[in-house]
Amino acid sequence: MPKRIIPVASGKGGVGKTTFAVNFALALSRRAPTILVDLDTGTSSVRSTLGVPVERDLYHFKRKGAKLADCVTRLDAGLDRAGRYRDFGFVAGPRHFLDELANPDAEFRKRLAMEINALPADFVVLDLRAGLDHNVLDFLPYTNSGVLVFTPHLPQASLAASDIVKALLFRTLRLIFRRDSEVFRLPGFDEGHDLIHELFDRAEDVYDDAVPNLDFVLRDLRDVFGDQPLLSAVEWVIHDFRVHYVLNLFDGVQESHDAAIVPFVRNLAENVSSHLDLTQLGWIVADPRVHKANCAGRPILLEAEPEAARPRPAAAAPVDPVMAELESLRTSLLGLDRKRPLRPAGPRVAAPSRDVDALLGEQLDSLKAMFSDRKRDSVQQNFNYAVFRALNLMQPPRLPTEFGMSQIAAPEQLVRWLLRRMQSATQPTA
Template identity: 50%
Template sequence: MGAHHHPRGGIQRRGPGSHRQPGPARARRRLHEGWGPFLRRRIITVASGKGGVGKTTFAINFALALSRVAPTILVDLDTGTSSVRSTLDVEVGKDLYHFFRRGASLRECLTHLDLKMDPHGQYKNFSFVAAPRHVIEEISSMSENARWRLMAAINELPATFIVLDLRAGLDDHVIDFLPLSNSGILIFTPQHPAATLAAADIVRSLLFRKLRVVFSEHSPLFDSADGKRQHRLVNELLDQVEDVYVEQLPNLDAFLLDLEQALGDNQYVNPIRKVIHGFGVYFVLNMFNGIEQSWETAVRPFISQLHQGVSTRLNITNLGWIVQDTEIHKANCRRRPILLDQGEKQLERQGNAVMDELERLEASLIGLPAAADFQPERGPEAHDSLANLGGVDPFTAQLEVLNRMYTSRGATRVRDNFAYITHRVLHLVRDLPAEVFGQPRLLPPSAMVHHVFRKESSPGRPGRV
């Protein structure tokens, strides 16, 4: 859906013969040694509209899975609950309290797994920054300056992947850490319909934030005298469409149409079109318990809310699901996340289960955007599954992805679910521009305008704002 496709069809490969399914040894060598040049630094947020959807459980296990491929740091920004340290039975030396109150660097606040938690060193590339043990108002309600200071420190952390576990809900403590051009990973569950709709509200807020940046008074779009007048018009229309009580402009599609009628197809309209049509929405279904219920109570309402209140032209990607399993909760109660919670016999039998799954799914790209040698359409010879979804109704496309994923992976274990999602994320990071998924660096508002328009004017890049 809204994918960028290779002009010759199929996924762009890295060399002769790489289309073949790799043997175990060759695949493991490529994952351990060959991913490096392709896995550039990425900050990945994990957010949810409301609590109670398993966001932190997902963030911890997702970061653990990523660490099997490259150094990964999990940062607990849900500072009111300290959920990460409550789920990991590891002694924490320094945490965000020491960063804000005792002058410690964020790097000094890293905690690694000990031998008790990781006796075989499978997760040696994982570390985390814990929230304070108890609620500290100054930290749980960070000032703007405190957030920018923390952002700068996160940008300097020594890792390929940085996973940010954000607090549930939608406020400045969440929005400021989210990417400009995509949603990061949104978590919702069939058991919590209100959280599904709240996740759609996060997408809406992110898009309006970016549009406000693109059309701020400091935007180079409005440097001319005529531009000042257009600035007022554009922002008045933005005010109307952002106001949910104004029925004349129900979503950004109507806003864009109104603007095109008022201004024509000009320099002010094109950036809006690029912002809306280029925005990526990525979600994971947690506590998945079957196609029908998940579709009716989670995916369909989520897409409906986005279409009605945001746009029908968003790029929506289902990254996968985590099956409903009581063992996940039991593992958390033992303070030993499900990816770490396995007996010695199981370790001997399945020692590299996560890595083996990543290797085996090398060619599994169901529902993912294709490599960005962008041609909007492809011929009938294309075999990538997403290419066949481009011309169908978005609801049908998402349901087809859900069915295909369930057919291929539906009966697997929770560990395999995380491996599957991680593999899909690795393809996004490797094959697409950095702004398509996650973000290379966190940006304070003062840098956003420059960042947006620097990318727009960079030679040899697609016109993604």
């Protein structure tokens, strides 16, 4: 299996990115070698959540010329008595604030991305900082959102998370359709650059009501160009973009729907596109033990589970209880079991006014169904469940739009992917 890099982002601060990233990475490491990288290099909170001595960190990578792979810290016997997490490692942020790491320049971000791509692990989880600057965007994929964390406790966090999607998608579109892009060398593509960009600008500008979102960009392009490959290309990039999210501090289906999912989906549908592909990875309940565990430097997943919350033992004792439990989750593949093909070839511009309520209904239904199955889960099980769903999303066969990028890709790779797709679409089917 190729390496999978999974960035965890939120836009807003304090919603549980680090808590999720740490426990998610721990749970993933039960399946395959996993490295968590602290990219919130101003606060280094991964380091305080994992109370283990750190020999080398990002300081050594930045200042001492150490390789990133040599700055990985493993858990010690104090934290991982049974050695269950021996396939887990993390790259800590610096011990104290260091301006050149807290505000790294483009060259450093590039070097860091290259070495993240080279880390010796099957899974690499990135704990990103709050906000939406290059320190966040440079580590997010072009074709999906990574994991977005938001919470019903802070409705503004849902808007911030949907703004990440918006920023990513517009960045991707501008890159693919930049003036010197190979896309414009395809037949029928030589014109249209200026109009496309004018429409992107207007759709991104929330004060411009005439082009409220990308669905209207597609409509206007069709009016001007008719059914052309150019239109399919723009449409593919928009409609194949995949959004994955987790609700933290979960306090019930209805509350989460009203305070988190509604603002998230509405903002996406109204200001980005109502045709994005949204997938919930699960929820993490609000539990004071999570916070206590963080403060004690021993993440909740490393704590023994309370007796009552443990799954009932199967007839034959499972070899590995966590893996056995993951298997038992197979009944809950909601929203993941469908084949997720790329859209068919050929222009197929959807109406700009797809019902926002339909999109909301889908999200509520899938949350309700997941929850009715798993409502008694402990918070530890919540993390395992999110991992289970993520693992299912990462099953081969692989599409570039899917969850878990195989590397932090350079923009040229994105254009190449689109060109290949255009070419295969224009080849006659057998």
